[in-house]
Amino acid sequence: MQEYIWKATIYLESHDTVALEEEAFEQNTDDEGPEPETPIGRAGNVYVLPGSERFPTGAIECDAEHSGYEVTTLTADGRYAGTTDQFKIKMYAGSEWTEYSVLNNPGKNRGRKEWDRYLSVEALNDEPVSYIRIEHVSGTNGWQIATVFVRHMCTNKIYEFNCGGCWIDRPHIPYRNIKRTSIY
Numbered sequence: 001m002q003e004y005i006w007k008a009t010i011y012l013e014s015h016d017t018v019a020l021e022e023e024a025f026e027q028n029t030d031d032e033g034p035e036p037e038t039p040i041g042r043a044g045n046v047y048v049l050p051g052s053e054r055f056p057t058g059a060i061e062c063d064a065e066h067s068g069y070e071v072t073t074l075t076a077d078g079r080y081a082g083t084t085d086q087f088k089i090k091m092y093a094g095s096e097w098t099e100y101s102v103l104n105n106p107g108k109n110r111g112r113k114e115w116d117r118y119l120s121v122e123a124l125n126d127e128p129v130s131y132i133r134i135e136h137v138s139g140t141n142g143w144q145i146a147t148v149f150v151r152h153m154c155t156n157k158i159y160e161f162n163c164g165g166c167w168i169d170r171p172h173i174p175y176r177n178i179k180r181t182s183i184y
């Protein structure tokens with residue numbers, strides 16, 4: 001799990017930015033040795049966080065279409081880590097909490113050792129996200145989270161919340177507040 005985090009790799013399912021990612025990579029052709037082998041996520045597209053030559057840097061123009069947070073989660077690799085239960089998330093930034101947003105995509109979500117991306121969290125401000133709260137909404141199977149990345153769609157800042165394989169499992173642990181561990 002640590003190799004994913006230290007390589008600062010996020011897996012996104014968006015095909016809109018593939019051309020930008022490839023263009024940014026082609027522009028940086030310094031001969032620095034072979035490219036490190038990067039595992040491919042379920043979506044097949046690999047993006048590296050800012051600071052790497054393979055990520056198009058800079059914020060996008062803020063408007064109604066691009067405001068908010070993009071949440072990318074990595075489910076831990078424990079025996080029962082994955083789940084199909086419902087979960088929701090909210091962010092704490094600038095001394096206020098966002099409203100909850102359900103973490104749900106069409107098809108399979110939160111598979112063991114798999115990345116999932118969600119785009120539905122509304123941003124209240126441009127302040128750094130300090131905490132996230134993930135709550136188990138329904139079902140009886142918990143979720144073991146390896147790490148969560150939150151990207152502010154306007155500022156392009158990426159916040160990491162690594163809880164080291166923490167569990168969220170109703171009724172004993174119905175929610176968890178996770179403190180930010182890094183900013184990219």
